[in-house]
Amino acid sequence: MKTTGTVLVVGSGVQEYREDLLRSAALRAGLWLLDAAAPTWQAPHLTGSTRVDPGDINSLIRAARSVAEVRKVRGVLCYEEALILPAAQLAEALGVPGPSVTAVRNCRDKHRTRALLRDAGLPQPRHALVADLAEAAAAAEWIGYPVVVKPRGLGAGRGVALVRTPGDLRGLFADARAAHWPGVPTYRVGILVEEYLEGPEVSVDGVVHDGRHTPLFVARKLAHEKAGPSPYFEESGHMVSADDPLLHDPALRWVLDRTHRVLGVTGTVTHTQVRMTARGFVVIEVNGRPGGDLIPHLGSLATGIDPGLVAVDVALRTPPDLTPDRTRTAGIRFLHPTEDCRVEHVAVPGAEAAEGLLRSAALAAPGDELRLPPSDFPQRYAYVLCEAGTPTECAARLDAAAGQVRLAARPLSLAPEERAAS
Known part of the structure; x- marks a missing residue:
């Protein structure tokens, strides 16, 4: 109604x-x-x-x-x-x-997020805000390789890279400084150098209503190999299960609720990235909006909780209905090129072609140029979306559907000056 x-x-x-x-x-x-x-x-x-x-x-x-x-x-x-x-x-x-302007800025500015969570006693990676390459090199030596470099205010993985050795730092730091996103502010001192934390990463879409954070669903990142030998963090897919045990993990729920309180976030749906490490759950970042990559749709398919309805309810200060009415698993798999290329044709299977396939789409049209990071984010040419009763079954269905996607493309030729330099 x-x-x-x-x-x-x-x-x-x-x-x-x-x-x-x-x-x-x-x-x-x-x-x-x-x-x-x-x-x-x-x-x-x-x-x-x-x-x-x-x-x-x-x-x-x-x-x-x-x-x-x-x-x-x-x-x-x-x-x-x-x-x-x-x-x-x-x-x-x-x-x-x-949401308040202050809360949005606390989430957008990754340095501000880190400082606030650290001061509140929440686990955070060692990190430093740097202005130039010399400061970045000093910070990386202090933290210890490998480190992560990331722009202070961007999202969707733009400019974020894993730096394994001092020899890799110059180029990846330059890529981080050059990254941009229309409409998103940049900073004069705008790059973070952070400790790389080992462990699986998940994302949690949740709602903050009446000052309390409630998880809606957990998205697990698919562990498919990324496009090429890239140090960039490009996601290849996500899977959401209604009965994921992390939804009810008291330690995770406490970290999420405390994080949102510290950042001052209320009255909105958020997307929080969390890494599961040997020291416990560590918040990587909080986005003051629902997840991308069709994660909200996966959550709705898996649980029956509709994030669009929830988002309007909290925008109106109306108690949202967070009652799940199904127990399924839904997943999405993105397909990436392995080299810079110009698309000739993308063919995706219809729903009848693979069991559990609910949706497939070509994300590139004939003539489009697809380039690997750092030139472009993300560089996808198609996706498949499936549902099943269990994560194992859903993963198998995604693999089967993805195997039916066909890309016809030609490698991009190097420009004369690039050929001379190579």
């Missing part, structure tokens, strides 16, 4: 990854989109829209106030990393529910 009033949606993202969230949110409230382009695929899920640059906070506030003159605006919703800060600033300006 829809509530009375309107929820402003700041940005809408890419249809392939975000339409599920928007469709579900529209079941709960009237949605008014504030985005740079006129709606196309978004239109069936909206009550209205305004064209505005969502990264220009002054224009965004003016546009929202124009909507508020004719509609009762009750909340703000945003699930795009580049826009969560303007969305928080908008909610603050309108006096409607939403």
Whole structure:
């Protein structure tokens, strides 16, 4: 049932990854989109829209106030990393529910996150904020190789790399400094050098309501080999099981709740990356929005809990329904090229071609150029999404479906100056 009033949606993202969230949110409230382009695929899920640059906070506030003159605006919703800060600033300006600007900055600024969690006594890797290569080299010697270099304010793995030896540092540090993401702020002193922590990494989508964090589901990263001998952190897939024991692990739940309290996060759905180490659960980062890579959709398929509905409920300060109504496993597998190439054709199997296959999609079109990191993030040409009764069965179905994807492509030729240098 829809509530009375309107929820402003700041940005809408890419249809392939975000339409599920928007469709579900529209079941709960009237949605008014504030985005740079006129709606196309978004239109069936909206009550209205305004064209505005969502990264220009002054224009965004003016546009929202124009909507508020004719509609009762009750909340703000945003699930795009580049826009969560303007969305928080908008909610603050309108006096409607939403995460605070301070909380969003605490999550966005990875140095700030590390400092706050360290000061609160939560386990953190040894780390240093550096301004140049000399400082990075000194920090890496102090921490001890291997280390991780990462931009202070980016997401989705952009510029993040594993540095195994001093000889690798110069090039990977330069890649981290050059990485960017439109709409996401950069910093003058903008690179972190961190201790590399051994152990599996998971992500947890959870909701913070009335000051308390509740996990919705855990996504385990697929352990497929990454594209090429790359030191970059490119994810090849995720799997969500409704009965994952980590959901009820008291130590993990405590770390997650304490982390969100320390960062001041409330009234939103978050995506937290956690590494399971010999010293316990260590939070890698907190993203102030639902997970990407269709993880929210996997969670909905596995548990029956709909993150789109949950996100609107907390945006309206309404108690969300967190009751699971199914016990399944759902997974997604991304396919990457092994070298820089120009796509000629991508063929994906239909749902009838593989057991448990719910969705498959080509992510690259003929003529597209796919480049390995650090030139591009992520470099995917297709995905397959499957469900099953158990993780083992789901993994087998993903492998079978992925084996039916076909890529026809030609290697990219080196430019003359690159050939001369090679």
